[in-house]
Amino acid sequence: MDPFSKKLLEELEQMQQQTGRILRSMSLSRMMPMEAEGWQPAVDIYESETSVYVYAELAGVVNDSLRVTVDGQRLGISGVRQLPSHQSIACIHQLEIELGTFQRTLTLPSAVEVEGIESTYANGILMVTLPKRIRKGKVQIRITPGE
Known part of the structure; x- marks a missing residue:
């Protein structure tokens, strides 16, 4: 795999992890108690x-x-x-x-x-x-x- 593709995959994985954290912190019960x-x-x-x-x-x-x-x-x-x-x-x-x-x-x-x-x-x-x-x-x- 070329360095650009490898870097792109790493960035996408980091974005996926960050999106998961954001969604977990935005649960309805925590947003609107x-x-x-x-x-x-x-x-x-x-x-x-x-x-x-x-x-x-x-x-x-x-x-x-x-x-x-x-x-x-x-x-x-x-x-x-x-x-x-x-x-x-x-x-x-x-x-x-x-x-x-x-x-x-x-x-x-x-x-x-x-x-x-x-x-x-x-x-x-x-x-x-x-x-x-x-x-x-x-x-x-x-x-x-x-x-």
Whole structure:
């Protein structure tokens, strides 16, 4: 492959990666929060045979401000992100980090066992592990005669 074609393919790959990042950051729930005030953290949800895993990107959030709640099939994550104050700032050139309170409510893909839920927060990522509710096996349903 000639150098020009190779460079062109590299540029197209970079554009594809950047477009993916832009589209992920423009999710409807983050652009137009209906239920919450403040900013909305990015969240990934994964599912295995036995559990649902939720990862939230919360860099800079102090652990003590985090709250995780489960109500039925809804998971709530809330907290506060504050940056250290700088007394000597004279001019701001760029602001991209969202600050203040946040709340994110997610609908889980399946019912979960509340007693077994675990969460950890490290390196700016909150991970919530929710064990799925185990469904019982085959159930015999009694049929009553009608009139």
